[in-house]
Amino acid sequence: MVDVVRPCVVIPTYDNPRTIGDVVARVRAHVPEVIVVDDGSGPAAREVLATLASAGAITLVTRAHNGGKGAAVLDGLHAARAAGFTHAIQVDADGQHDTDDVPKLLAAAIAQPTALVLAAPRFDASAPKSRLVGRRITIFWTDLEAGRGVIEDPMCGFRVYPLATATAVRVVGRRMDFDIEIAVRMAWAGVPVVNLPTAVRYVPAAQGGVSHFRMVGDNLRISWMHTRLMHVLVYRKTLGRLVRWVARSWTASRP
Numbered sequence: 627m628v629d630v631v632r633p634c635v636v637i638p639t640y641d642n643p644r645t646i647g648d649v650v651a652r653v654r655a656h657v658p659e660v661i662v663v664d665d666g667s668g669p670a671a672r673e674v675l676a677t678l679a680s681a682g683a684i685t686l687v688t689r690a691h692n693g694g695k696g697a698a699v700l701d702g703l704h705a706a707r708a709a710g711f712t713h714a715i716q717v718d719a720d721g722q723h724d725t726d727d728v729p730k731l732l733a734a735a736i737a738q739p740t741a742l743v744l745a746a747p748r749f750d751a752s753a754p755k756s757r758l759v760g761r762r763i764t765i766f767w768t769d770l771e772a773g774r775g776v777i778e779d780p781m782c783g784f785r786v787y788p789l790a791t792a793t794a795v796r797v798v799g800r801r802m803d804f805d806i807e808i809a810v811r812m813a814w815a816g817v818p819v820v821n822l823p824t825a826v827r828y829v830p831a832a833q834g835g836v837s838h839f840r841m842v843g844d845n846l847r848i849s850w851m852h853t854r855l856m857h858v859l860v861y862r863k864t865l866g867r868l869v870r871w872v873a874r875s876w877t878a879s880r881p
């Protein structure tokens with residue numbers, strides 16, 4: 627049981643040279659300790675990150691090669707735990723999230739320190755239709771996996787993790803499937819989930835906004851991840867019970 631909430635911010639980044647500085651400054655207005663995980667960015671972004679680190683604004687964790695958003699977040703969560711933090715506020719580096727809502731998310735974590743606090747996006751007109759459709763599909767599957775409405779939006783990368791449970795659950799996905807899978811697996815592990823609305827926008831390319839979401843690759847990876855989770859669920863609900871019942875009957879029938 628966590629008595630005191632000691633939060634930090636974890637930002638995974640892959641080539642966000644024009645937005646990362648602003649995101650760091652905005653989150654630091656609420657939480658001074660910020661861990662940025664560089665997931666194999668190019669020279670321009672590396673230079674910005676080095677400047678932020680040498681100014682003491684961030685603790686920089688550098689991955690030798692690009693491993694995916696999930697791999698970067700996981701490294702950040704483990705680094706945060708090792709540094710003695712109890713909670714990590716995850717924020718994307720592309721400027722999409724409304725960092726003014728950091729105190730709201732943090733207040734929910736302080737009120738319920740064991741909970742996973744998820745921001746549930748309210749998009750404006752800047753959101754591409756294709757991303758909204760993909761979201762509806764993944765929410766359909768997540769409702770089946772975790773229970774209807776338990777996780778309002780499993781894809782939003784703005785959330786507060788209680789680090790003890792977040793670093794203990796087994797998550798297979800390391801790319802865009804990670805955010806969804808860890809939320810479902812934490813719910814399965816009995817972690818309470820709190821959903822809070824937040825405004826999300828797509829920053830125009832002219833202002834440095836960039837999406838690395840791969841329409842085909844990431845959607846296929848997400849579909850495969852739901853297939854895996856559904857198999858686990860079906861096994862637990864049906865085959866697992868059957869196997870346990872047979873084992874119990876066999877043991878009871880022995881002299």
Ligand SMILES: Nc1nc2c(ncn2[C@@H]2O[C@H](COP(=O)(O)OP(=O)(O)OP(=O)(O)O)[C@@H](O)[C@H]2O)c(=O)[nH]1
Pocket residue numbers: 637638639640641642665692693694695696698717718719720722757783802836837838839
């Ligand atoms: N796509 C991608 N993002 C990464 C990777 N590693 C770290 N990230 C970071 O993860 C965050 C989310 O990435 P985005 O490409 O914006 O993905 P998204 O927000 O799910 O997708 P959009 O809704 O299209 O913006 C950003 O801060 C990225 O810099 C990676 O290998 N691929």
Ligand SMILES: [Mg+2]
Pocket residue numbers: 718720722836837
């Ligand atoms: Mg994004």
